[in-house]
Amino acid sequence: MAQLANVHPATVSRALNNVSYVKPETKARIIAAAAELNYHADVFARSFKKGIRYTIGVVVPNVHMTIFDDIIQCIETKARALGYYILFCHTNDDPEIEAQCLNRLRAGFVDGIIIASTGQNNALLREIHLQGIAIVQIVRNHDEKLSSVVSDYEEACYKAVHYLYDKGCREIALINGPSLGRFAIKPYKTRYEGYKRAVNELGLRAICEFTDGVINSFASGVSCAKKLLDENPETDAIMTAVDVYGMAALRLLRERNIKVPDKIKVVSLTGYSVGNLLERSLTSFELSAKEIGDSATQIVIEEIEAKADNKPLVRHLTFAATLSERESS
Amino acid sequence: MAQLANVHPATVSRALNNVSYVKPETKARIIAAAAELNYHADVFARSFKKGIRYTIGVVVPNVHMTIFDDIIQCIETKARALGYYILFCHTNDDPEIEAQCLNRLRAGFVDGIIIASTGQNNALLREIHLQGIAIVQIVRNHDEKLSSVVSDYEEACYKAVHYLYDKGCREIALINGPSLGRFAIKPYKTRYEGYKRAVNELGLRAICEFTDGVINSFASGVSCAKKLLDENPETDAIMTAVDVYGMAALRLLRERNIKVPDKIKVVSLTGYSVGNLLERSLTSFELSAKEIGDSATQIVIEEIEAKADNKPLVRHLTFAATLSERESS
DNA sequence: CTGAAAGCGCTTACAG
DNA sequence: CTGAAAGCGCTTACAG
Numbered sequence: 001m002a003q004l005a006n007v008h009p010a011t012v013s014r015a016l017n018n019v020s021y022v023k024p025e026t027k028a029r030i031i032a033a034a035a036e037l038n039y040h041a042d043v044f045a046r047s048f049k050k051g052i053r054y055t056i057g058v059v060v061p062n063v064h065m066t067i068f069d070d071i072i073q074c075i076e077t078k079a080r081a082l083g084y085y086i087l088f089c090h091t092n093d094d095p096e097i098e099a100q101c102l103n104r105l106r107a108g109f110v111d112g113i114i115i116a117s118t119g120q121n122n123a124l125l126r127e128i129h130l131q132g133i134a135i136v137q138i139v140r141n142h143d144e145k146l147s148s149v150v151s152d153y154e155e156a157c158y159k160a161v162h163y164l165y166d167k168g169c170r171e172i173a174l175i176n177g178p179s180l181g182r183f184a185i186k187p188y189k190t191r192y193e194g195y196k197r198a199v200n201e202l203g204l205r206a207i208c209e210f211t212d213g214v215i216n217s218f219a220s221g222v223s224c225a226k227k228l229l230d231e232n233p234e235t236d237a238i239m240t241a242v243d244v245y246g247m248a249a250l251r252l253l254r255e256r257n258i259k260v261p262d263k264i265k266v267v268s269l270t271g272y273s274v275g276n277l278l279e280r281s282l283t284s285f286e287l288s289a290k291e292i293g294d295s296a297t298q299i300v301i302e303e304i305e306a307k308a309d310n311k312p313l314v315r316h317l318t319f320a321a322t323l324s325e326r327e328s329s
Numbered sequence: 330m331a332q333l334a335n336v337h338p339a340t341v342s343r344a345l346n347n348v349s350y351v352k353p354e355t356k357a358r359i360i361a362a363a364a365e366l367n368y369h370a371d372v373f374a375r376s377f378k379k380g381i382r383y384t385i386g387v388v389v390p391n392v393h394m395t396i397f398d399d400i401i402q403c404i405e406t407k408a409r410a411l412g413y414y415i416l417f418c419h420t421n422d423d424p425e426i427e428a429q430c431l432n433r434l435r436a437g438f439v440d441g442i443i444i445a446s447t448g449q450n451n452a453l454l455r456e457i458h459l460q461g462i463a464i465v466q467i468v469r470n471h472d473e474k475l476s477s478v479v480s481d482y483e484e485a486c487y488k489a490v491h492y493l494y495d496k497g498c499r500e501i502a503l504i505n506g507p508s509l510g511r512f513a514i515k516p517y518k519t520r521y522e523g524y525k526r527a528v529n530e531l532g533l534r535a536i537c538e539f540t541d542g543v544i545n546s547f548a549s550g551v552s553c554a555k556k557l558l559d560e561n562p563e564t565d566a567i568m569t570a571v572d573v574y575g576m577a578a579l580r581l582l583r584e585r586n587i588k589v590p591d592k593i594k595v596v597s598l599t600g601y602s603v604g605n606l607l608e609r610s611l612t613s614f615e616l617s618a619k620e621i622g623d624s625a626t627q628i629v630i631e632e633i634e635a636k637a638d639n640k641p642l643v644r645h646l647t648f649a650a651t652l653s654e655r656e657s658s
Numbered sequence: 659c660t661g662a663a664a665g666c667g668c669t670t671a672c673a674g
Numbered sequence: 675c676t677g678a679a680a681g682c683g684c685t686t687a688c689a690g
Contacts, residue, residue: 008661013685020686023659038456044437045683048377049666058417064398065603073393073419080418080430085438088387088417089409090402101409108373108667109414127367218606247606254608274394277547277576279583279608337677342669349670352675374667378682437683 005033016041055085056300057105059115060138061093065244066216067272067289068116071138074293075114082301084111093185093215095120106133112300116140119185134303138296140186141316147303149296149317153187153269156285156321157194160239160267163323165202169237169265172199173207175224175249176241177215185215188241191269195239207232211245221248229256235264237329242270246282250328265329269321281326291319334362345370384414385629386434388444390422394573395545396601396618397445400467403622404443411630413440422514422544424449435462441629445469448514463632467625468616469515470645476632478625478646482516482598485614485650486523489568489596492652494531498566498594501528502536504553504578505570506544514544517570520598524568536561540574550577558585564593566658571599575611579657594658600650610655620648 002009007026015022015030022030033039047053056079063069076086087110089101095118102124105113112134117125119142129135129146141148157174164172174195179188192208199206209224211217221240225248229235240246246268253260260266260280268275271284295317303313331338336355344351344359351359362368376382385408392398405415416439418430424447431453434442441463446454448471458464458475470477486503493501503524508517521537528535538553540546550569554577558564569575575597582589589595589609597604600613624646632642 009683010662010685011660014660017685021659026660040432040436042437042683043433044377044382045666046685048373048668048682049684049686051666053373055416062402063392064402065606069393069398072417073391076417076419085433086417087384088401088405088415090405103369104372104414107369108371244606247608250608251606274603277394277573277580279576279579338667339669339678340676343676346669350675355676371667374682375669377666377684378668378670380682 001033001037001039004037005030013041052304053109053111054083055087055110056297057087057089057101057110057113057115059089059091059098059101059105059113059117061116061118062090062216065274066242067139067270067287070272070289071293071296074290075297078294078297079301082297084297084301091118093118099124102128106131111304112136114138114296114300117142118183120183134300136296136300136303138292142186144316145314147299147313147315149292149299150187150319151287151292151321152318153190153321154194154197157191157239157269158198159194159323160269160285161195161198161202161204164237164239164265164267164329165198165204167237167265167329170204171207171232171234172204172237172239173209173228173232173235174239174241175209175211175221175228175245177211179210187270191241207235216242216244218244218248218251221245222252225249225252229258237265237267239267239269241268243268243272243274243282243284246275246284246328247278250278250280250282261327261329267329271321271324275324275326280328283326283329284324285321286324287321288319330362330366330368333366334359342370381633382438382440383412384416384439385626386416386418386430386439386442386444388418388420388427388430388434388442388446390420390445390447391545392419394603395571396468396599396616399601399618400622403619404626407623407626408630411626413626413630420447422447428453431457435460440633441465443467443625443629446471447512449512463629465625465629465632467621471515473645474643476628476642476644478621478628479516479648480616480621480650481647482519482650483523483526486520486568486598487527488523488652489598489614490524490527490531490533493566493568493594493596493658494527494533496566496594496658499533500536500561500563501533501566501568502538502557502561502564503568503570504538504540504550504557504574506540508539516599520570536564545571545573547573547577547580550574551581554578554581558587566594566596568596568598570597572597572601572603572611572613575604575613575657576607579607579609579611590656590658596658598650600653604653604655609657612655612658613653614650615653616650617648 060068091098116139137148177188179192211220268284271286275282275284344356389397420427445468466477506517508521540549597613600615604611
């Protein structure tokens with residue numbers, strides 16, 4: 001490349017990056033040569049030299065049938081616009097896989113990490129952060145020392161109970177994910193808190209089932225719904241932590257020929273757009289995947305680019321969920 | 330690091346990579362020092378030196394509510410097991426975004442690319458391939474000069490017609506994506522061919538609607554279904570190219586109070602697991618996301634690692650779709 | 659305005 | 675068995 005244009009590689013770099021003045025005719029010669037050879041500067045080598053990878057690791061539990069499919073698209077779009085790539089990892093909520101992914105990412109491949117963590121690798125995450133890699137938690141804020149972008153699950157769940165109460169429901173049940181003990185995952189825990197707050201306030205009975213094992217499993221949602229109805233035949237509303245559980249509830253209710261919403265109302269607390277695509281559409285508290293994805297990306301890149309200035313930048317953002325009322329309530 | 334263990338960096342490299350014999354006590358000293366400093370070799374620098382990126386670019390239209398959410402998880406799992414990362418890009422089926430993504434990927438960041446392309450950047454893809462980057466097409470085989478892993482859409486669609494015919498349907502309609510003209514996308518085109526083959530063979534009338542604009546749009550699926558029913562009130566079966574269109578059909582049929590499957594049967598031709606999570610579950614010809622994802626990853630990595638041997642390795646794999654009979658038919 | 663040199667953090671023939 | 679050197683493909687102060 002350099003020899004074709006008859007200049008020094010340094011000049012090629014200067015010309016192609018518009019980084020310092022190059023004599024117009026030299027520049028023209030370089031550009032012509034680049035076109036002829038179909039030359040593309042090796043971005044990898046540049047990143048290596050400059051110490052910036054222009055890459056963000058995104059670590060999420062799953063994208064299949066979860067809000068993360070939407071969030072990851074928003075992250076990628078935003079990152080691309082800002083000149084960054086996305087390195088994608090999914091953990092299935094297995095702490096070991098998560099640690100494995102994080103350890104590979106830290107080894108020089110990314111400038112920053114956006115993660116919805118299991119909460120079991122906080123120490124590792126802090127270590128990686130200290131090493132100089134920007135970190136933003138999304139959806140699950142397991143460590144307040146690290147930036148986070150989440151929804152207000154407590155409030156959404158609290159409001160959902162009130163919403164159903166106002167509709168006349170008095171036996172309001174919750175199908176939730178792991179929210180107690182060592183393996184509790186933050187948003188489930190917080191939803192449970194919002195649920196209890198509302199239920200206590202309104203003098204209702206708490207009826208709660210926790211899916212165990214695999215998170216976001218339809219089958220697990222169905223068995224929770226079964227157990228719920230068998231043990232609490234008076235139930236007149238079912239709130240579910242995520243859409244897939246809501247779909248599971250709708251499914252079981254149809255099998256049992258229980259009219260929705262007349263007899264039992266169903267509300268999902270993590271609406272992602274599937275709720276509106278159903279035969280009987282699902283009322284839900286919608287998170288804005290775009291708000292979460294966009295701001296997480298923004299924050300992680302700001303943190304990356306502030307590194308030079310050595311400002312510590314830990315920020316916490318919380319978005320409200322908005323009620324989308326549909327047919328199931 | 331090297332000075333703490335009191336050895337040359339080269340020795341550190343040898344010890345940590347087990348690449349040549351190092352005196353046990355030296356090695357022990359190095360490992361101890363690495364542990365103390367929490368040292369992780371910079372994989373990026375290594376990749377740079379060795380000319381291998383251990384990274385695969387994955388370019389797909391969308392992951393939200395499409396089979397690609399599943400495929401990309403399978404690719405990532407497989408790639409991780411084989412020591413590769415996934416760089417994720419989504420194009421929204423916009424040829425310009427696709428070109429932009431490809432041009433960034435080619436600039437030294439990946440050893441290989443797995444793509445479900447729009448079909449509008451074949452020349453660019455070949456150029457990138459010639460440049461030495463392995464390429465495997467998934468789901469959409471727009472260029473036979475490049476490896477591909479697809480399902481047999483023609484056959485699946487052909488079989489679906491027969492399946493419905495055998496159930497007594499005589500007015501079998503198809504809601505399809507772009508399958509004609511310059512912007513046709515391969516699997517839609519192939520499904521259409523399978524449809525026509527079966528319909529001709531059975532002496533049926535072809536009733537076909539094509540969604541335009543955004544692929545995989547629920548709203549577009551609903552309007553196709555509307556048009557279909559308005560213009561062909563005798564319709565007794567609706568086949569849809571993808572699950573989202575199937576859901577759209579189910580939705581509209583419920584709104585119109587048309588009994589499924591008694592009056593009209595619905596079959597999706599790209600089952601991904603949502604079909605089984607619905608109130609009325611959706612019969613579909615299931616693609617194996619795992620088969621496609623795993624083998625695409627395998628092939629692209631084989632192609633990458635064969636590069637050294639300079640063997641040209643273009644392979645085409647076709648998997649059959651399997652019928653999952655559910656409530657909608 | 660542009661060349662020559664140094665260097666990003668590793669790996670790998672080459673010596674010894 | 676391990677050091678010293680070269681080099682992956684760029685960028686960027688430093689000269690001139």
